[in-house]
Amino acid sequence: MSTYAQKKGFGATLWDFLTTVDHKKIAILYLIAGGFFFVIGGLEAVFIRIQLAVPNNDFVSAGLFNEIITMHGTTMIFLAAMPLVFAFMNAVMPLQIGARDVAFPFVNALGFWLFFFGGVFLNLSWFFDGAPDAGWTSYASLAMASKGHGVDFYVLGLQISGLGTLIGGINFLVTIINMRAPGMTYMRMPLFTWTTFVTSALILFAFPPLTVGLVLMLFDRMFGSNFFVTTMGGNTVIWEHLFWIFGHPEVYILILPAFGIFSEIMPMFSRKRLFGYSSMVFATVLIGFLGFMVWAHHMFTTGLGPVANAIFAVATMAIAVPTGIKIFNWLLTMWGGSVKFTTPMHYAIAFIPSFVAGGVTGVMLAVAAADYQYHDTYFVVAHFHYVIVGGVVFALLAGTHLYWPKMFGTMLNETLGKITFWLFFIGFHMTFFIQHFLGLWGMPRRVFTYLPGQGFETSNLISSLGAVFMSLAVLVLLYNIIMTSVKNVRVGNDPWGDGRTLEWSLPSPPPFYNFKQLPLVRGLDAYWLEKMEGKKGMTPAEPLGDIHMPNSSFLPFMMSFGLFVAAFGALFNMDDKAWSIPVLILGLLITFGSMFIRSVKDDHGFHIHKEELMDDEDKGVKA
């Protein structure tokens, strides 16, 4: 079974990835797919900035512009940021808790393929009559009025990929609760594992309202129901509530793992344990909890009345407290440390002022009465790009550099990494800082153009120039990835030299069973503790024995592919196409057939025998 070390042909490798249930390979799949969608979403962003560079521009038409902004937002949130976050969760979290895999490897693969096919489905809308054009929030009255199939692609695509995310969340929750190594108590878990845990809980409770909202919209558009049809008694504000009950936790689903990644990087490269670990854990849980109490601050101008607005304003302000605790804990982690300025650390350090800027504008937005001015202007655009780019994207770029050796066994070039950082950092602030002022000067968001003479010209041009820098940064990163992969210089267990947590005690990349013997965890920063006592690796917690592993399976791919096919049938059934119903049935048959096979065919996995593990040792693979 120790085939991982052998050279394989392309076909075999492809089949391996199509059928894999190994969390490390699924992480790579998430990274590639998420990276691909990130580039697409980035291109859409560039188109937006070209169109807005000068007033009265006609680079794209008004209708196309609305499709681009909708797809930019939807792609970046659902198909780029979340999968990339999932990539690192999959790659690192099981290693950090000393597990051999996640609780449900099969479900893990299914989650990926559902996301992937949902994302592909959504993006195929470009090639059928037009992408969704009602904004990523898809407010019901506009979405119902939207012609063509764009919104249907949105509804079905997000439904499929959302399902994948939901089961992924459940999987991580169970993994963290049930599969921690001996000695790995909750309060010894690395912060990234903690944030994965809280994020997964948020996913579990936040995605069902989105599912319901999408179902209602689907029914309205396809089957003539009246949830959002005002003349029939419907109410479009229901959509706003359902969307934001999902949508607000969603931003914490993105930012908490980012906090987690930075909470790993800062102690590592400061050589100092995380300051105030328990309060960091507490703040994470509190942010997750409060994240569900504040959704209506996205609806201050909907007309919910002063009571609701005041309550949600105060609740929103409260979130600033745990977030502030985190910021100061990070600063104090570095205080008195021995700070090494690696590429990941560059992002971590730049994150603090960038995210604080986004955070304080968040508090400003919480002031309900003043928000009537900010709402739906470029001020809001600036705010959420400061938190999402300055927080999440910085973390994803940092994580890419930090975990690349652990995922691929080779280091990204540090010089190129720092060039990427500086280009991105400068471009980011140039693009978005000025947008605060555009909003305050009266520029609404989601406008495909603006008329001259309103004082918007110079600032928009500056903003567009910033996008050039960010684009260059991404190109440098891609070049770095290609060059690194071509050179492929192998690295050892702890290539940064400052690893503190369990993943750095393993080879890069780890063997497919991760731990030959489960490690004994003796405290926070388990690997660091052993290193400080002069040991080479972890002390095993069990004798060498057989390891039980799950079988690979093609069924997750098939189940997801079936839904993908069925979604086409459902969508074109609205046009009374003759082939649509057979396609729908075929798709559902593929999905349910695969589910049926999964149910009735026993799958006990296999065992790696002790002898084989010892053989591995002879070949020089250390566990």
Added chain:
Amino acid sequence: MHAEEKLTHETWPAEPEKSTLEAKNKFLGFWFFLGGETVLFASLFATYLALKDKVPDSTHTLAKDLYDLPLTFVATMLLLTSSLTSVYAIYHMKNFNAKKMNLWLIITVLLGAAFLALEVYEFSHYVHEYNHTFTSSAFGSAFYTLTGFHGAHVAFGLMWFLTLIIRNSKRGLDLYNAPKFYIASLYWHFIDVVWVFIFTVVYLMGMVG
């Protein structure tokens, strides 16, 4: 302890649904899934309450004149009883008695099917007598979506039980399939609890006005 090992009445553990790591994971994961389902139904309930009696004009029947309490009461009793029979089934599962477990599961399935039949009758009654349809008003859409989602869950539960019964009819119980029976019954209880809420919020509160 490997899941596929053959066990006897003596070696059968007290909690077969949690005796292997896989089973423990399944058990916990399914509870989380039910947590998500709870939020899903909560959203549907909220939508229903927001759209209750929201109709375009006065020719439409409102909740207080629509619902037939005796009928839904019988349906409720059927479903509650089926929950009880599934408890018996799990009791026998824990006692390593596959035969009796299957018997009680079949009774559960029959009760569930009867519930579904009543629901179908109820819906057709509303459509034909009151012209209360899925597309006639926002109220109609919300009512059929909430009860329909529940009905679909019942139908899925029936298929699940049937598949389990047929698949395992020959080979009896082991630690690989015992957790499957257990979580299927968990699911069934959940559906039952949701119905109790539907009965209260939709029917009883609907009768009051």
Added chain:
Amino acid sequence: MKRLAKWRLISIFAILSLILSGCGEPFLSTLRPAGEVADIQYDLMKLSTWIMVGVIAVVMVIFFIVLFKFRRKDEKIPKQVEGSHKLEIIWTVVPILLLLILAVPTVAATFKLADVSPMDKEDSDALVINVRSNLYWWEFEYPDQGIVTGQDLVVPTDEKVYFNLISSDVKHSFWVPAAGGKLDTNTENVNKFWLEFDSAKAKEAGDLFYGKCAELCGPSHALMDFKVKTVSRADFDSWVADMKDVKEPAKADTALAQQGQEIFNKSCISCHAVTPGNTTPPEARFAPNLTNFGERSRIAGVLDHNEDELKNWLRTPEKYKPGNLMTDKYPQLSEEQLDALTAYLMGLKVEE
């Protein structure tokens, strides 16, 4: 180094532009408040900004000390510190206090801005305006005065003006940045709020404020502008009287305009009214009321108000407002017809 030079150049431009445009345009910017509502909101902005600047200052001081003082110089392992209860309590309690300072005026202002009680009082003399948003145009109805107009909202200065907001089609949002924050026009319910326009500030803005739609509503969302003309109470009353005087469609006075009126009566009048009386139910008002079209500030809300632009608009509305509902609703117009129609429309004035 070329990159750095470019960056410097750009930052100089950025700073210059900041100084030049400062707080934005007086007719449009939220930073140039021209009324009580905008003032309250501007004060809240300033308060929150000062508190936040304080927070940023503290963070940045620690940040830069860390950046310069704790760089890795040797391979010594620093002391592993678990945390500090004292510090943690400080940075929990101080933010809570700061937020309380912010929360109290927030709640007070939120209630104050939502206070529309004079609207419901019997025989109150508060001015009420019904705003109805439509795909890319705005209708303003003065229910107590019995007049309807569109695109240009006329309001008296130095008094509270109350608004009922609703939408005919999809959700829009009614926003006059210099006068105060926005409120959505929903499809299912009427939202209410008030604004006030300060006469001195209005003068600075040329007595013409820009209004915008702030909720994505389709292709021409960006072009769904309207204008607010501010006048004194006396001028407002005389404008209302002039409007009310138009009981019948005004007779065109030149031959060309009369020709235009015939075309209008054949092709346009089924959607566009030219009398301000609100006898048609709101749902049946498909297009802006044109009673005082000749006195408007823009054509279709965005084009300059002159004959050439009017002809451009009538030729191809789709080009100027993609997705508008006027396109293809009337037969193709010849150049002569355009001249006539333009003469007629530009002559639609009510003020003496």
